[in-house]
Amino acid sequence: MAKPEIRLKGFEGEWKNKKIGELSDILTGYPFEGSSIKKNGKYLLMRGINITEGYIRHSDDIDRYYDGDINLLTKYILDTNDLVIGMDGSKVGKNSALVTDFEKGSLLVQRVARLRNSSTNVIRLIQIALRSSKFIQYVEENKTSSAIPHISPSDIYNFEISISDNANEQKWVADYFMSLDSMIQGVTKKIASLKQMKQACLVSMFPQAGETAPRVRFKGFKGEWEIVKLSSIATRVTRKNSHLESTLPLTISAAEGLIEQTAFFNNVVASSNVSGYYLVKRGEFAYNKSYSNGYPFGAVKRLDRYDMGVLSTLYIVFSVSETICSDYIVHFFDTSLWHQEVAKRAAEGARNHGLLNIGAEDFLDIDIIVPQSKEEQQKIASFFHSLDSQISLQEQRLEKLKQIKSACLDKMFV
Secondary structure: OOOOOOOOOOOOOOOEEEHHHHEEEEEOEEEEOOOHHHHOOEEEEEEHHHHHHEEEEEOOOOOOOOOOOOOOHHHEEOOOOOOOEEEEEOOOOOOOOOOEEEEOOOOOOEEEEEEEEEHHHHHHHHHHHHHOOOHHHHHHHOOOOOOOOOHHHHHHHEEEEEOOOOHHHHHHHHHHHHHHHHHHHHHOOOOOOOHHHHHHHHHOOOOOOOOOOOOHHHHHHOOOEEOOOOOOOEEEOOOOOOOOOOOOOEEEEEEEEEEEEHHHHOOOOOOOOOOEEEEEEEEOOOOOOEEEEOOOOEEEOOOOOOOOOOOOOOOOOEEEEOOOOOHHHHHHHHOOHHHHHHHHOOOOOOEOOOOOOOOOHHHHHEEEEOOHHHHHHHHHHHHHHHHHHHHHHHHHHHHHHOOOOOOOHHHHHO
């Protein structure tokens, strides 16, 4: 028996701890022969690859069909609101989803489990429980340690959740979490849309290869942009932290910029003696030559979070002159316009411990393109700053919603 810490006013009594197998009918899929699985056919197959975290995905590359006789396979036919769970793979325990009207009538394949209950609310509550950290931990403790991690039907059967016997309370809890999931999904989509918009604007508001003016421009600005050497508006910084003015080790996150190592790595990876590191001050830039996802030529970021910090001498640090809008340079390096310039100067195909092989002198020799008007530079920078602020705000909102959901899972019924 259990009593949730968070509860809607008006509901009383303790909840009961029940195994998932006591709350649902569990069935594992049919072992279709490989030769019977087709790219086209009459009956869609529900395979583990179709199931991801919270939804069922479809594409020509993923979907497979069965075109044979199903008279002896009727028990494997899925219905709307059946809960399907992938039972193996690297994300075992995380991949579960409700069958929608689109998948109704599809056939359950081996290594996929189907959970069914006549009460939609009970199934929805089980689905919510399976998305909890408690279930993920349970799977980690019970899955096989073979090359392909696997959980058994009995593992699913024996997982316990707390649940109310009151149908109205079941509905309220299920609706509440579905509402949270809907908000999380909405904010996630909004973030993706804003990021797509930013990428489109980075292309349209900066001249592309062979162009001397952008396709989209703020009203009142005309004329060609100019190509200048980075070295003409930037000066390399080689200031050492000899007097230990700072003991804050920094790293470059492609997403978050120059950030302290403890926030990025959850610990400090810098040497205990940072006197030989570069001392970087607010407003100065640093180039991380290391590849990361979406940043094939590394990332250039400005120090905005702290007054100063220290960086490994593997980074290239520079400041920009007052003749250029520093904010514009921030957003110029969000584009890919400088990648080819770096590629031309880097040692062909050479990387040293994952770092692009380009020296400071060669990096500062790259060509960049800038509006001749500093006012236009600032207009562009302000636009992208506003866009970044909107993205950041939505990301903070998303994180808050996820924290609320996690807390409710811990305190409400799981």
